Amino acid sequence: MKRILLSRPMPPATIEAASQLFEVEIRDSTRPMSPAEIRSGLAVYDGMMVTLGDQVSAEILQDFGRPRCKILANFGVGYNHIDTQACRNHGVTVTNTPGAVTDATADVAMTLILMACRRAGEAERLVRSGQWEGWHPTQMLGLHVTGRKLGVIGMGRIGQAVARRCHFGFGMEVGYFNRSEKETEVPATRHETLEGLAAWADILVVATPASPETHHLVGASVLGAMQPHGVLVNIARGDIVDEAALIAALEARSIGAVGLDVYEHEPLVPEALMAFDNAVLLPHLGTSCLDVREDMGAMAVENLRAFFAGEDCPNKVN
Incomplete structure (x- = not known):
């Protein structure tokens, strides 16, 4: 045996x-x-x-x-x-x-999208702190998710599962960056450059497999192309995103928020990253069912x- x-x-x-x-x-x-x-x-x-x-x-x-x-x-x-x-x-x-792993990982992408856009982590911390003073018209205004533009980096199984959820569930327009054209269940436009996709999208989701070629694929140039309200979500592997460049973008307020389930040197999470209220940080829950x-x-x-x-x-x- x-x-x-x-x-x-x-x-x-x-x-x-x-x-x-x-x-x-x-x-x-x-x-x-x-x-x-x-x-x-x-x-x-x-x-x-x-x-x-x-x-x-x-x-x-x-x-x-x-x-x-x-x-x-x-x-x-x-x-x-x-x-x-x-x-x-x-x-x-x-x-x-x-x-x-496909559906479970896509579900966590949706969790991060909603939490980051609607400031859910920050809001829960406010309630738990005992400092919430009640509803008012300008309380914790976040980014409305329905009808936004979704950019998917890596249109494989997981990327397409995220696109389905966003398009059919939230009426989002879908764009993607991939090495080749993909047949997709939902209407989706392939962008020729990653910077072009980042500039177009309201929400940018990293779903590409990790490899030497994708190391720091999302770096300063991609983050710099994002819109000021843009939200970055990573449910792939941590080293696809240049963590130092991400921290710099958050410090400069050049992007709106980030939702991460993975980290470049996990389980180490930089203290600078944990200090941002607009960073939603999960402990690699992608398939945790x-x-x-x-x-x-x-x-x-x-x-x-x-x-x-x-x-x-x-x-x-x-």
């Missing part, structure tokens, strides 16, 4: 499904694996179910010719913490769990099962 390491405590259904097929060991820490733990795992286990923060780098893999571990089944759709080319060079297959996490686990286990059965992995990425 193949030995499999689960790098974090997983939903019970995921553990049960894996245990029916493999000899399973569960790492009991909720923190990312250290480089030493990853090296050990590559040497000791036949496969590992890894997740966000478990950095599998070329530097670690260079210690091996062909490690015992032949598959990394990533629990999550994003896999920028894994050097997939280095894994390929060392005979390690990498898989992920797309699809299962039990049934969604169970679906992700089922996909990861199926990738493992298929690999060791000699079948094509449903969600191979390298």
Whole structure:
């Protein structure tokens, strides 16, 4: 029976499904694996179910010719913490769990859009502080969401799910920036430049996968092109947004608000960012629903099962 390491405590259904097929060991820490733990795992286990923060780098893999571990089944759709080319060079297959995360992540995008535009976080803090003095006509005026212009950076599964919600639910006009033209369920216009999209949109949502090419894709030039009332939302990966440039834009009041579920160096969140009332900050809640996490686990286990059965992995990425 193949030995499999689960790098974090997983939903019970995921553990049960894996245990029916493999000899399973569960790492009991909720923190990312250290480089030493990853090296050990590559040497000791036949496969590992890894997740966000478990950095599998070329530097670690260079210690091996062909490690015992032949598959990394990533629990999550994003896999920028894994050097997939280095894994390929060392005979390690990498898989992920797309699809299962789409709707939940798009729902969190809507949460951030509404909270940032309508100043909901700031408003709740006011009520909890006991300093709310009652309704009046100019109290905490925010940005009306219905009928606004939505700009989507990355029109993949999640980007299109956000666009559907915004168009059908809030009557928004949709524009997007993508490497290629996309067929979409909703009317959507592709913009040739990211700065052009940022200048056009009232609300700009980052939904593109992280890669070396998208590192700091949203930087000073994009933020500088946004309208003064513009709202930036990031539900993708933190390093797609240049956090220092974002803080500078907020300090200069050149954008209206920001809603973040991810951070460049998470779990570190800069104190400067936390000081802004117009910043809505969530602790990477994108897929934080039990049934969604169970679906992700089922996909990861199926990738493992298929690999060791000699079948094509449903969600191979390298």
